[in-house]
Amino acid sequence: MTDTHLNADHAFLLRDIEQFFYREADLLDERRFDEWLTLLHEDIRYWMPIARNVRRDNRERERTREGVEAAWFDEGIQTLRQRVEQINTGMHWAEEPASRTSHLITNVRILASSGSGPGEEVQTRSRFIVYQNRLDTEVAWFVGKRNDTLRRTESGWRVLRREILLDQTVLLGKALTVFF
Numbered sequence: 001m002t003d004t005h006l007n008a009d010h011a012f013l014l015r016d017i018e019q020f021f022y023r024e025a026d027l028l029d030e031r032r033f034d035e036w037l038t039l040l041h042e043d044i045r046y047w048m049p050i051a052r053n054v055r056r057d058n059r060e061r062e063r064t065r066e067g068v069e070a071a072w073f074d075e076g077i078q079t080l081r082q083r084v085e086q087i088n089t090g091m092h093w094a095e096e097p098a099s100r101t102s103h104l105i106t107n108v109r110i111l112a113s114s115g116s117g118p119g120e121e122v123q124t125r126s127r128f129i130v131y132q133n134r135l136d137t138e139v140a141w142f143v144g145k146r147n148d149t150l151r152r153t154e155s156g157w158r159v160l161r162r163e164i165l166l167d168q169t170v171l172l173g174k175a176l177t178v179f180f
Contacts, residue, residue: 010110017124017150018108020157025103028179033084036179040077041151041158048072048164048180063165072176073164080179087177094175097135101178104129111147120152121160132178140173142166146180 020039027036040046049063049071064071075083087095107127114121130142149161164180 013113013122014108014110017110017122017157018105020150021105021108021126024159025105028103029101031098033087033179037077037081037084039157039159040080041153041160042077044075044077044080044159045161046073046075046080046164047162048074048166051166051169053169072166072171083179092177094134094177099132099134099177101133102129102131103180104131115152118152118154122150122152124148124150128180130178130180132173138174140171140178142171142173142178142180143168 024036024039027033027039047066049066050069051063052061054061066074086092087098090096105126105128107125109125111123111125113123124147126146126148128142128144128146132138132140132142144164144166146165147161147163148159150157151160152158162180
């Protein structure tokens with residue numbers, strides 16, 4: 001296989017994944033949470049460690065450790081479905097009235113890929129900004145990076161793992177109700 005062919009395949013795969021992420025962002029911004037859930041793999045790990053301020057020589061402790069320390073989120077498909085069900089009732093105290101959000105996804109990179117066709121897995125890294133507005137004056141900004149593992153199924157890509165790395169150590173919003 002020539003380098004040109006590999007580059008074309010990589011470019012096509014990258015474009016496909018970018019479109020998947022942009023569609024996902026639209027579903028979240030349009031509050032189509034049940035449809036968003038269909039983009040998640042049944043075995044998803046949805047994890048957001050807590051960021052801490054540490055000395056330069058202690059950077060390995062900048063984020064809480066997976067499975068050992070507390071996290072903002074450490075969820076699977078059942079918990080995510082329950083969160084969506086709660087929001088959909090219209091009785092979720094922090095989402096009634098519903099927030100308006102804008103998810104901006106950028107700097108999408110493919111870090112690794114294995115396999116092809118159904119079962120193929122791709123590891124990606126991207127940047128995000130999520131803007132949230134509620135009522136008249138409640139505004140929250142979330143900025144950070146995502147490490148995603150996507151698995152191709154017969155019906156398209158599914159998020160198998162999402163690690164959300166916020167760049168802020170203190171959340172200034174009143175509630176953490178958005179999905180990333």
